[in-house]
Amino acid sequence: MSAPLDRWIHTPPRKSATFDDHAIAEIRRAAATGIYDIRGAGAKRKLPHFDDLLFLGASVSRYPLEGYREKCLTEVTIGTRHAKKPITLKIPITIAGMSFGSLSAQAKEALGRGASAVGTSTTTGDGGMTAEERAHSTALVYQVLPSRYGMNPDDLRRADAIEVVVGQGAKPGGGGMLLGQKITQRVAEMRVLPEGIDQRSACRHPDWTGPDDLEIKIRELREITDWEKPIYVKVGASRPYYDIALAVKAGADAIVLDGMQGGTAATQDVFIEHVGIPTLAAIRPAAQALQDLGMHRKVQLIVSGGIRNGADVAKCLALGADAVSIGTAALIALGDNDPHLEEEYRALGTTAGAYDDWHEGRDPAGITTQDPVLAARLDPVTAGRKLANFLSVLTLETQTIARACGKSHIHNLEPEDLVALTVEAAAMARVPLAGTDWIPGVNTYAR
């Protein structure tokens, strides 16, 4: 017996790919509140990323290194161009700038402990340097930001390197925001602001406006610190070829290039998801700029934004980076978004793995908060050890891939070691589509 035909009278419900559940929910949220969504973290939408690349490994024409016998060095020296005291890191993975204010003092201490345990650097953020992070960081990079909150020449001299922040990947062209819940007495005093107000951070530096000014600004910082410190320039990924060329011209020792997957403490969702370019798309133009200027490996390129594992690290290095920087992954290693806190995340209207209301200061993990009770939940020693473990794994994974490609130093990884799984990734990374010799935009497809 056949099924009755009337079951086909009504078409089954079909949701729009354009107006999907998230888009509809956001329209309703906007209609209800009249204000844009603010959140932390980086771009969440699916983007061309390092998963779209593969290493080829050794074969008949390439000679691999023995994984458990032969050395694969990981040391990186930053600041060799001009600084009297360059910093040498044991691993090519650094901790990105994150502020005390957006993070608890315990989290900042844990970042310092974890980084120091494996011989790498950590970075201050908006709001200045805390005694805790200086004490627990063997190599500390001091950020000079547009807001100049907490900017102090004594701290400048206490730092191991200086990072002039022009922008960040989550919001190239945007300033910062720290809502009143997180402006505690200590945070307010460090930033010279009234306690409890919604703090805005400027998007432009107060005393320079363009690349020529930046060159003079860098020279001033060198004069103040007697040319000892490496000076980085951090840019959000938007026009990497030109930004990197201008940063080199301005005299940078190193450049931090942050893709749109890089996190922020708090910014409008529309900014995070729609301004800037993916990390994958930014590295080759940046490396090309350095090569065109004869500065590749002389001005170090540090890439950040969405780096999760050793494969991501190795791919960044193969595309031309000297080192990488992690932020979101480091917070996860400390305990951010841990499923054991699921009940508390649900109480906040979210779920473990999705919590991004870092600006509200109610983080049950005690990381993105200034609430003393919540912050006390994070043990800096234990969290620091977890971060050190994670950094060690990233390094081991990077070495594993490098050895498989026959490299005795992670810096010997090169674009030739890579292929792409998608046409988009091939075009962005300027490596061949797997199984072909085709690099879109570079050559034509030939069978």
Add this chain to the structure above:
Amino acid sequence: MAAADLATTSLRELNAALHRLAPDSADLHWRVLNPRGEHAIAAGLTAPVTVEIDGHVGYYCAGMNQRARVVVHGNAGQGVAENMMSGEVRVEGDASQSAGASGCGGLLVIDGNAAARCGISMKGIDIVVKGSVGHLSAFMAQAGNLVVLGDGGDALGDSIYEARLYVRGSVKSLGADCIAKPLRDQHKGEVHRLLDAAGLGNQVDVADFHRYGSARRLYHFHIDNVGSY
């Protein structure tokens, strides 16, 4: 008095020598000749030294100054005394934009005019400008005092926090959240103290000044205020 001639001495040598000075050094009075618009002259000083510069200076003269007294017998380029922590910087001519930017302490005196963004992001510095200031002066000014004997430009005190602005002349326009406030006795006393420190003593009637400061309406982001930005 020690002297350094920038026609024959490099900026690096000068600044290194000034950085080496200890509070009890014998030579705590320096004269710099032929500055010729060089940038970052006397930047990053920490000793209580007096540095007199005979001529015009470029960007960031006396940047991040601590304890030193720097006198520019000429004009100053962009960002003079930026992020000053303490001490005193005096410009006998005009100053370019961003004078005293993000300064945290000390006194900056400009005998002439200051261009745009004077006192931008100031965090405790006191600034006295005997002439006028350009647009967006005291933008996001957090703390400290800006005293202007001449006029204020467009958008004075835009997005101001707790800094106090005193202008004797007219103001072209006030920025977001910046309003006129009553000049009470305590403010007159403050202006008098700053004028005195700037060497004007009783030459100016403090009652002639107008006070401006934050309305504090934008301290908490509220959608009803979105038109203010």
